[in-house]
Amino acid sequence: xxxxxxxxxxxxxxxxxxxxxxxxxxxxxxxxxxxxxxxxxxxxxxxxxxxxxxxxxxxxxxxxxxxxxxxxxxxxxxxxxxxxxxxxxxxxxxxxxxxxxxxxxxxxxxxxxxxxxxxxxxxxxxxxxxxxxxxxxxxxxxxxxxxxxxxxxxxxxxxxxxxxxxxxxxxxxxxxxxxxxxxxxxxxxxxxxxxxxxxxxxxxxxxxxxxxxxxxxxxxxxxxxxxxxxxxxxxxxxxxxxxxxxxxxxxxxxxxxxxxxxxxxxxxxxxxxxxxxxxxxxxxxxxxxxxxxx
Numbered sequence: 001x002x003x004x005x006x007x008x009x010x011x012x013x014x015x016x017x018x019x020x021x022x023x024x025x026x027x028x029x030x031x032x033x034x035x036x037x038x039x040x041x042x043x044x045x046x047x048x049x050x051x052x053x054x055x056x057x058x059x060x061x062x063x064x065x066x067x068x069x070x071x072x073x074x075x076x077x078x079x080x081x082x083x084x085x086x087x088x089x090x091x092x093x094x095x096x097x098x099x100x101x102x103x104x105x106x107x108x109x110x111x112x113x114x115x116x117x118x119x120x121x122x123x124x125x126x127x128x129x130x131x132x133x134x135x136x137x138x139x140x141x142x143x144x145x146x147x148x149x150x151x152x153x154x155x156x157x158x159x160x161x162x163x164x165x166x167x168x169x170x171x172x173x174x175x176x177x178x179x180x181x182x183x184x185x186x187x188x189x190x191x192x193x194x195x196x197x198x199x200x201x202x203x204x205x206x207x208x209x210x211x212x213x214x215x216x217x218x219x220x221x222x223x224x225x226x227x228x229x230x231x232x233x234x235x236x237x238x239x240x241x242x243x244x245x246x247x248x249x250x251x252x253x254x255x256x257x258x259x260x261x262x263x264x265x266x267x268x269x270x271x272x273x274x275x276x277x278x279x280x281x282x283x284x285x286x287x288x289x290x291x292x293x294x
Contacts, residue, residue: 005165007077008070009113009240012094015058019090023137024123029054033124037292040254046291063098067108077109077165079174084114084150086142100161111165112158113174113215113240114150116140116181124293140177141184144194151198159207167236170211171202176240178232179220192231199233211235213281216272217244226277237276239265239283254291261285 013020013030020028031054037047055062070078078099083090099105119138121129129135142150154173158164165172175181178191185191199210214234219225228234239245245268246261265283272280 005076005109005167006074007079007109007111007165008075009081010078010094011081012057012091014054015056015091015094015098017091017093019138023121030123033292040291044254044291046289048289058093058097060098060101060103063094064102064104067099067102067104071104071107075108077111079111079113079165079172081115081176082112083119084116084142084146084153085119085138085140086146088149089153090119090138096157106163109163109165110158110161111172111174112154113176113213115176116142117177118180122293126294140180144185144190147184147194148197151201155202155205155207159202159205166208167211170209170235171207172211172213174213174215174238176215177218178214178228179218182220182228188228188231192233195232213238215240215244216276216280225275229276229278234276234278236279236281237272238281241283241288242285243288244283254289254294 016027016029024032034048034050035054039046052062052065057063057066080095080099082092082095095110099108099110118136118140121135121137125135159171182188182191185194195212199212202208202210212232212234213236214229214232216237216239219228229237242261242265244265246264248256249260249264251257251260265285269280269282
C-alpha cells in the first residue's frame with residue numbers, strides 16, 4: 001500500500017463571503033477577475049475558461065466533483081488556506097459547507113494551513129496603487145484571546161473529523177506567516193506559549209498531538225532560524241509555491257520561466273533541511289499566474 005500523501009493547497013475564494021460583499025460588492029468572488037482576464041503578451045494563456053464553468057465551491061455537490069477529480073488523479077488530501085483574523089473567519093464556507101458536507105468526503109483527507117498574512121486590496125491591484133504593501137484591509141496579527149478562539153474551533157470542528165490529515169499519527173497544522181504570528185504576541189516567548197497551549201488543548205481533547213509546519217521564508221528575524229524553529233516546536237517546513245526559492249531572476253512580471261523556477265526549487269530542496277534543522281516537505285507548483293488580479 002502506498003503511504004505517500006500528495007496534497008494540494010486549496011485557495012477558497014470561489015464562493016461568496018460577507019467580507020468580499022463589503023469590499024467588492026454583493027456576490028463578488030475571484031471568478032469576477034478570471035472572467036475579465038486578458039492576455040498580456042503573445043502566447044499568454046488568458047483568459048482561462050474553467051471546464052466546469054464558474055461554480056460555487058461552497059456547494060457540496062460541486063465539492064464532491066472536486067473530490068472525485070482529485071482522488072481519481074492520485075491526490076490524497078486538500079490543505080485548505082484557512083483565514084482567521086481578530087474578528088473571526090474568512091472564506092471558510094468552501095470547507096465548512098462544501099467539502100465537509102460532500103457525500104464522498106471520505107475519499108480525501110484534509111488539513112489546515114492558517115493563512116495569517118495581512119489581507120490586501122489586490123483584487124484587482126493597479127500599478128498606480130503603489131505602495132501595495134500599505135493597501136491593507138485586514139491585519140494578520142491577532143491577540144492571544146483571538147488565537148484561543150481560533151484554536152478551539154480548529155480542535156473541536158476540524159481535528160475531530162475522521163479524515164483530518166495526520167503525519168505519523170500527528171495532526172498536521174501549518175502556519176503561513178510565522179513572523180506575523182510572533183509579532184502579534186510581541187515576541188517569540190509569547191508565541192511559543194500560545195502554541196504550547198494549543199498542543200496541550202489538542203491532547204486534552206483526546207485527538208492527540210500536533211505536527212506543526214511552517215512556510216519557509218516567513219519566520220521573521222527573532223534570532224536564528226534554527227532558534228525560532230526550536231522555540232516554537234516546528235516539526236517541518238514547506239513552501240507555498242515556487243516563488244519561495246525563485247526570485248524571477250532575469251524575468252519580468254507578468255512573464256516568467258517555469259523551467260527556471262523548477263530548477264531553482266529543486267536545487268534548493270537539499271539545503272532547506274540543513275538551514276531550518278527539520279524535514280522539508282517538497283512543493284511542486286503546477287501553474288501560477290496572478291495577472292488576472294492586476
